[in-house]
Amino acid sequence: MYFPESDIIVREHQDLQRVATLVDERLSEVFSTAPLRPSDFAYLIGSDANQVASVFDLLAKKGVLQRTEMVECVRCETLMPSTAFHQAVEDEDDFECSHCGRVFSKLSTPITVYRMTARAASRPKPKAPEVDRPATSGEEPLGDRAQLVLIAMLDLGAIDSDTRRSTEEIAVKALGPGADANSLKAVISDLSTRHLIETKQGRTGGCWLSKIGQSRAMKLGDR
């Protein structure tokens, strides 16, 4: 185990052993306090979201993660503190997304996300993996959703304009049945800005992986 706290969790909760081990492995690569969503995380490691949430809760008790209630913008997925949201609802004020300005519905339900605590995020970074994986050095890190999208596009065989896929198809492949394509808009546009994917607008439009996007997706799929 990477985090000593994970060893303790596994000893105390043997039913969570497998998930805790996978979570530990994945968290060992996280060095930021960016929000972690149990459902996305579960998909990445191929585990049950409730079990991931249980492990996250245990890690939160041990000071590796912290729990926060947030409300999520339906348009761009920006997370905003739910305390500020509730205050605005109470004051009968509009509560706007800090990123895209969309007004939140008063009925928005807060979601629980986790962040690495400042202490855990500022732990010393291991140097060794850089040497082991020279091909990935110099690449900008990708968020969980961006990784899922790239892998999904590779799985769907979207590798050129002729094999392009709609964002709806990609969303379902990346996030599971019922996934909302709009929720990936920000991710798609970010991947496009980074030239990892190409997009064609319009009714028959779609996305496909660029050459770099393709090799990046293959590397992600290997892990």
Ligand SMILES: [Zn+2]
């Ligand atoms: Zn927004």
